[in-house]
Amino acid sequence: MAVSAEQFARELKAFDGRRTVVKAMRRALTRAAKPKVREVRAYAQEILPARGGLGTWVSRATISFQISYAGRSAGIRLRGRRKSMKDRTDLFAADAGTVRHPSWGRRFRGQWHAQSVTAGWWSTPMQDDTAIAAAVDAEVDRAFDEIRG
Numbered sequence: 118m119a120v121s122a123e124q125f126a127r128e129l130k131a132f133d134g135r136r137t138v139v140k141a142m143r144r145a146l147t148r149a150a151k152p153k154v155r156e157v158r159a160y161a162q163e164i165l166p167a168r169g170g171l172g173t174w175v176s177r178a179t180i181s182f183q184i185s186y187a188g189r190s191a192g193i194r195l196r197g198r199r200k201s202m203k204d205r206t207d208l209f210a211a212d213a214g215t216v217r218h219p220s221w222g223r224r225f226r227g228q229w230h231a232q233s234v235t236a237g238w239w240s241t242p243m244q245d246d247t248a249i250a251a252a253v254d255a256e257v258d259r260a261f262d263e264i265r266g
Contacts, residue, residue, distance in 0.1 A: 125257060132264045180196070
């Protein structure tokens, strides 16, 4: 059954037992996303340089699964982040194929340089999201069945 996110959010908001429906949806969608998270981690270790530990370091990034049920902004988002020594690391640049690091351990200003790495550690595994999309459709249908009785 094809339904808009706005319609789903509207009917969910009007439903009295929405907390149980949302909790069950969140649990099922998180379960469906776990294989994708494992796939991203494995692909990062596979294509990024093992020497120096970049592949392992990037694969240990925190990958969170965010679900939003609000009107037009309803959706599901997988988000990756990694904190470095002082600030967040630019994983987007690593996915684009560029990594910045200090030259021979010198961490002062002007002593860092950019290095090219294989691009796509995040975006390549995310292109095939049919399993997550099927799980989302199934959960929305199940939730509608519960809401509409």
